[in-house]
Amino acid sequence: MRARLRPEDVGLPDVGRRRTPGLRRQEVAQLAAVSIDWYIRLEQGRVGTPGASVLDAVAGALRLSPSERRHLYLISRGETPVARHPAAAPVGDSLRVLLAGMPLVPAYVIDFRFDVLAYNTAATALFGAGFGAGDASNAARVLFLPHMREIQLDWVRVARETVGNLRANLGRHPDDVRLRELIAELRGQSPQFTTWWDDHTVKQRAHGRKNIRHPVVGELALCYDTLATLDESDQCLIAVTPADPAAEHALRRLMSGPGLHAVGT
Numbered sequence: 001m002r003a004r005l006r007p008e009d010v011g012l013p014d015v016g017r018r019r020t021p022g023l024r025r026q027e028v029a030q031l032a033a034v035s036i037d038w039y040i041r042l043e044q045g046r047v048g049t050p051g052a053s054v055l056d057a058v059a060g061a062l063r064l065s066p067s068e069r070r071h072l073y074l075i076s077r078g079e080t081p082v083a084r085h086p087a088a089a090p091v092g093d094s095l096r097v098l099l100a101g102m103p104l105v106p107a108y109v110i111d112f113r114f115d116v117l118a119y120n121t122a123a124t125a126l127f128g129a130g131f132g133a134g135d136a137s138n139a140a141r142v143l144f145l146p147h148m149r150e151i152q153l154d155w156v157r158v159a160r161e162t163v164g165n166l167r168a169n170l171g172r173h174p175d176d177v178r179l180r181e182l183i184a185e186l187r188g189q190s191p192q193f194t195t196w197w198d199d200h201t202v203k204q205r206a207h208g209r210k211n212i213r214h215p216v217v218g219e220l221a222l223c224y225d226t227l228a229t230l231d232e233s234d235q236c237l238i239a240v241t242p243a244d245p246a247a248e249h250a251l252r253r254l255m256s257g258p259g260l261h262a263v264g265t
Contacts, residue, residue, distance in 0.1 A: 001062040001064065001068070002022045002023045002024075002025070002028055002062065003020065003021050003022035003023075004022060005022055005023050005062065005063060006021075006022070006023075007023065007027065009063070010023070010027075010031060010061070010063070012027055012030075012031075025039055025040055025043070028058070028061050028062065031057075031060075031061035032054070032057040032058045032060070032061040033057060034054060034057065034058070039058075042058070042076075049076070049077055049078075050076055050077065052073075052077070052081065055069075055072055055073060055076060055077070055081070056069075056081070058072070059072055069081060080172075090117075091109050091117045091118040091235065095109060095118070095229075095235075095237065096118055098237070099118055099119065099120040099237070100120060102120055102122065102239070103120070103121065103122060103255075104122060104251070104252070104255065105120075105122055105239050105240065105241060106119075106120070106122040106123040106125070106126040106127070106239070106240040106251070107119070107120050107122065107123060107237060107238065107239040107240065108120070108123045108131075108132070108139075108237070108238055109235055109236065109237050109238075110139055110235070110236055110238065111233070111234060111235050111236075112169040112172065112173055112176075112179065112234040112235075113138065113140075113169070113176070113178055113179045113182055114138050114139040114140040114141075114162070114165075114166070114182075115137060115138050115139075116131070116132045116136070116137055116138065116139060117235065119131060119132050121255075122251075122255055123240075125251075125254045125255045126214075126240065126251065126254055138182065139162075140162050140166060140182065140186065141182065141185070141186065143155075143158065143159055143162055144159065144186055144189065144190045144192075144193055150213065151212055151213050151214075152210070152212055153210070153211040153212060153213055153219070154210045154211055157210075158210055159192065159193075159196075160196050160201060160203075161203050161208075163193060163196040163197055163201055163203075164196075164201040164202050164203025164204075165203055165204060166179075166182075166183060166197075167197065167200065167201060167202050168202050168203065168204060169234070170183065171202075172234065173234070183197070206225075206226050207223070207224060207225045207226060208223070208224060209221065209222065209223050209224075209243055210222055210224065214250070214254075216253075216254065217250035217251075217253055217254060218250070220242070220246075220247045220250055220251070221242070221243035221244050221246070221247045222240050222241065222242060222243055222247060223240070223241045223242070223243045224238055224239065224240050224241075225238070225239050225241070226238050227239070
C-alpha cells in the first residue's frame with residue numbers, strides 16, 4: 001500500500017532519493033500520528049491487537065478503500081470495522097434491474113434500519129399495494145403492528161429474530177440517530193419488543209421458513225433468503241419463495257391479479 005502512493009499524493013514534500021517507490025515508513029507513521037517503531041512492528045505483525053482508532057489512522061494515511069479498510073481490520077483484529085458513514089445509500093441500478101428480473105419471486109431491498117428501499121411487482125402482489133409506504137415503509141415497524149399476530153403465524157419466532165437483528169445492526173451503527181429512534185419507538189409501543197431487547201438477543205436474519213395467513217389466498221408456507229451487499233451501504237435483498245406446491249400455486253394466483261392486502265414481511 002505504501003508503494004502505490006507518492007509524497008505529493010498525501011501532501012508531503014518529496015525529499016531525498018528513494019530506494020523504492022512510494023512512501024517511507026516514517027512518512028506513514030507521521031501521517032497516522034504513531035511512532036516509527038510502532039508502525040514498523042505493525043507491518044511485521046508484532047503489535048498484538050491494535051486499537052480501532054489507530055487502525056483508522058493508518059487506513060487514512062494509506063488512503064485505503066472501504067474494502068481495504070475492512071481487510072485491515074480482519075487481519076489485525078479478526079473483526080470488521082464499524083461503518084464510518086452510516087447514512088442511507090441509494091439502491092444501485094444493477095440491484096434494481098435484478099429486482100425487476102425476478103417477476104415470480106417477491107423480493108425487496110432493506111437497509112440496516114429495516115427501511116424498505118426498493119421492491120418488485122411480485123412483492124407488491126404478495127404484501128399489498130401499500131408495501132413500502134407509511135407504516136409498511138419499515139419491515140420491523142410493520143411486524144409489530146397489532147394485527148400482525150393474526151397474519152404472521154410464526155410471529156414470536158420471526159419478531160424475536162428481527163429484534164436480534166436490530167441489535168446486531170446497532171452494534172455496527174451505534175451512532176445512527178434514525179436507527180435509535182426506531183428502537184425507541186418500538187420499545188414505547190410493544191412490551192414484547194422491550195422484553196426481547198432487554199435480554200440482549202442478537203441474531204442475523206439470514207434465511208428460514210415462515211407461515212402467513214393471506215386475506216385472499218389463505219395460509220402460505222414461505223421461505224426467505226437474505227443476500228447482503230459487500231459494501232458499507234449495509235443493504236440486503238430479501239427474496240421470498242414458496243415452500244411447497246400449494247404456496248407456489250397461491251403465489252401465482254396473486255401475481256396474476258392486483259395485490260389487494262398487505263401481509264407481514
